[in-house]
Amino acid sequence: MEPHRPGQRRLYAVSRGRKDAVLAETRKNFLDVDQLQIEVRQFYEGKNCAAAQLKIVVNRKIELEVVDAIELNADQKVCSIRAYKG
Secondary structure (H helix, E strand, O other), X not given: OOOOOOOOOEEEEOOHHHHHHHHHHHHHHHHOOOOEEEEEEEEEEXXXXXXXXXXXXXXXXXXXXXXXXXXXXXXOOEEEEEEEEO
């Protein structure tokens, strides 16, 4: 997994200490929308990481282009998620 670089917009990060808060915020975000469309444009998978380029449409009005970078631990469980807008 590559480190954060200047010019990339880091939207959020899930870390062990903040997991409950991030999950609660994510749950709230999903409850606040009437319709959510997610199109996977590209998907890349490595031994301990994955990345997905997504097009997200919220309530048929707001379009977001996002790249999610996912890091997995030795047990192949998610230990980090970063999302970059743009």
